[in-house]
Amino acid sequence: MSGLSLILEELARALEPHGLLLRGVVPFEPGQGGPDLADGKPALTLVLIGNAGGSLWEPFSRWRKLQPDRGGPDPLDRWSAQVIGPLATRYGATAYFPSDQPYQPFQQWAMRAEGLKASPLGILIHPLYGLWHGYRGALGFAEALDGGAEQRHQPQPCETCIGKPCLTHCPVEAVGMERFDVASCRSYLSSDEGKAGCMVKGCAARNACPIGAAYRYPAGQLRFHMQALKRL
Ligand code: B12
Numbered sequence: 001m002s003g004l005s006l007i008l009e010e011l012a013r014a015l016e017p018h019g020l021l022l023r024g025v026v027p028f029e030p031g032q033g034g035p036d037l038a039d040g041k042p043a044l045t046l047v048l049i050g051n052a053g054g055s056l057w058e059p060f061s062r063w064r065k066l067q068p069d070r071g072g073p074d075p076l077d078r079w080s081a082q083v084i085g086p087l088a089t090r091y092g093a094t095a096y097f098p099s100d101q102p103y104q105p106f107q108q109w110a111m112r113a114e115g116l117k118a119s120p121l122g123i124l125i126h127p128l129y130g131l132w133h134g135y136r137g138a139l140g141f142a143e144a145l146d147g148g149a150e151q152r153h154q155p156q157p158c159e160t161c162i163g164k165p166c167l168t169h170c171p172v173e174a175v176g177m178e179r180f181d182v183a184s185c186r187s188y189l190s191s192d193e194g195k196a197g198c199m200v201k202g203c204a205a206r207n208a209c210p211i212g213a214a215y216r217y218p219a220g221q222l223r224f225h226m227q228a229l230k231r232l
Helices: 003-018 057-065 075-091 106-114 182-190 192-196 219-231
Strands: 021-027 045-052 094-096 133-141
Touching: 003 021, 003 045, 003 057, 003 075, 021 106, 045 106, 057 075, 057 219, 075 094, 075 133, 106 133, 182 192, 182 219
Parallel strands: none
Antiparallel strands: 021 045, 045 133, 094 133
16 A cells, blocks of 8 residues: 555544545645745645535534634634644644635646636536535645646536536525625625525525435534635
C-alpha cells in the first residue's frame, strides 16, 4: 500500500465520526497551480474533505450546543477548523478552508478530484449526491504522493435533464445559466414571502433538482445555510 493510501485510510477513519468524508485527491506538477503550503512551497498533493447529504449535521449540532457562544458568527467554519486543523498538524500538511480569504478554488479542485461539473446554478452536481454536498476543507502535502487517482469522467446529470427545473423554480428568477443575482435572492429572503418560503424550506432552485433526493439536507441544515446566505 502506498504512503498516500495509508494516510487516506487513516484520514477517512478520523473524519467519519464528524460526518465528513474524503472528496478526492488532486496531484499538482511543480509550478502548476498547487496552493502554497505554510512554508511557501507549492503543494504537490491536495486531499479534499467535505460532506455528502446531512452527514455532518448531527455531529456539528452536538458540538455547537456545547459551545458557550454557540460557535460564534461562523460556527460551521470554526467547527471545520477544529476538526481538520489537528489532522493537518498530525500529517505535516497545510489546511485550507473554503471561507478563508483569498478564496482557494475549491470547485476547480473538486472538478479535478471527482470529475464533477457545474450545474446551471453554479454549484457542482454529483451523480449520486446531486446538489446536496459541500466542502469543509483541504489538506496540502509537499510530496507527490501516489495512490489517489484523479477522476476525470463522471456522468453529468444536468446534460440529460429534461426541463431543468432548477432554472424555473426560483420565485424571483435570481438563478440563470449566465448569472446568479445575489441581490434579488437576498431581497426576496428578507421579504415575508421569502421568510415563509426559501428561508424555511431551503433554496427552491436547489430543491427542484431531481438528482440525489435521498441526500437532501435535513430541515435544520437547510435553514442554517439559508440564514448564512442571507447575511453574507
Ligand atoms: C463567494 C461564494 C459565494 C457567493 C458568490 C458566488 C459566486 N457568484 O461566485 C455567494 C454568497 C452568493 C454564494 C452562494 C452560494 N454558495 Co457559495 N461560495 C463562495 C466561495 C466562498 C468562494 C467562491 C470563489 O470565488 N472562489 C474562488 C475561485 C477562484 O474558485 P473557483 O473554484 O475557480 O470558482 C468557481 C466558482 O466561482 C464557480 N461559480 C461561478 N459562478 C458561480 C455562481 C454560484 C452561485 C456559485 C455557488 C459558484 C459559482 O465557478 C468557478 C469554477 O471554476 C466558495 C468556496 C470556495 N472557496 O470556492 C463557496 C461555494 C462555491 N458555495 C457553495 C454553496 C453550496 C453555495 C450556496 C448553495 C449556499 C446556500 N446557502 O445555499 C449558494 C448558491 C445559491 C444558488 N442558488 O446557487 C459551495 C458549492 C459546493 C458545490 N457543490 O459546488 C462552495 C464550494 C462552499 C463549500 N463550502 O462547499 N457563494
